[in-house]
Amino acid sequence: MDAHGRGCSFGTGRDEEEDMRRGPWTIEEDIILVNYIAKHGEGRWNSLARCAGLRRTGKSCRLRWLNYLRPDVRRGNITLEEQLLILELHSRWGNRWSKIAQHLPGRTDNEIKNYWRTRVQKQANHLKCDPNTKQFKDAMLHLWIRFWAASATPSGSHHNPTTTHQNLTDGQACLPTPAHSNMGATSDFRDSDLHGNETNQQTAQVSSLESMTSPSGYFNHEHNLGFGGDTWASTWNMEEFGFAQQQQ
């Protein structure tokens, strides 16, 4: 039977399967799941669901735990650093959401996937270009700098974003912030190399300052490409620019 059984026995027949609850989780179910995992640990999801008395599939329990209930899940907006990191990682790995999520502590693959579909693809469609192109990535970086520069004026102070800014250390990938990347000088984004063992010079250098300041006339037409300010700012998390400035 259940090779991973936990010593409890519930029916496993078709009747029970059809009796499974679906749809949004209730607070009571959340509490049951959290308490059970706190006591017994996670894994063996099917038997966990049965033993906990949840009329949910193991898959559903696993998903609820990983995407929502896990204590280290970060809620709130994707930070600017995370936005750029997602761009970088997606250009490298494509729709390998779980792999990308591994480099964004506290973010789930589901969240990143949703973010990509709702924000990035929308913007890319607006620009009529592929989000994995150097062109698109450069555009994001260019505008990052531009917004940051604008926000660096005395009147440009912003409130603190609700999202946290930490957790990109610990050996994890970390894109440069204006605060430490010395944008005005000769720095390129080699600093943003993700992991030492995955160095990809070509990718890492894609976003060099030079390429951003002379993107083949691309930005000369940005007003025609949906970079009119509001559109872009509403799609991307502009709060982070204010935050980056405060880091200085």
Add this chain to the structure above:
DNA sequence: AAGGACTCCAACCGCCGACAT
């Protein structure tokens, strides 16, 4: 104020690989 359009995200679905029997 109302209701239609749009956005966002939690949850489900189907598939696949790993592993046990």
Add this chain to the structure above:
DNA sequence: GATGTCGGCGGTTGGAGTCCT
């Protein structure tokens, strides 16, 4: 080797919330 079960992954969808007219 065949079969069954499980966990994990990426794609998709339904509905709640928000925006717009």
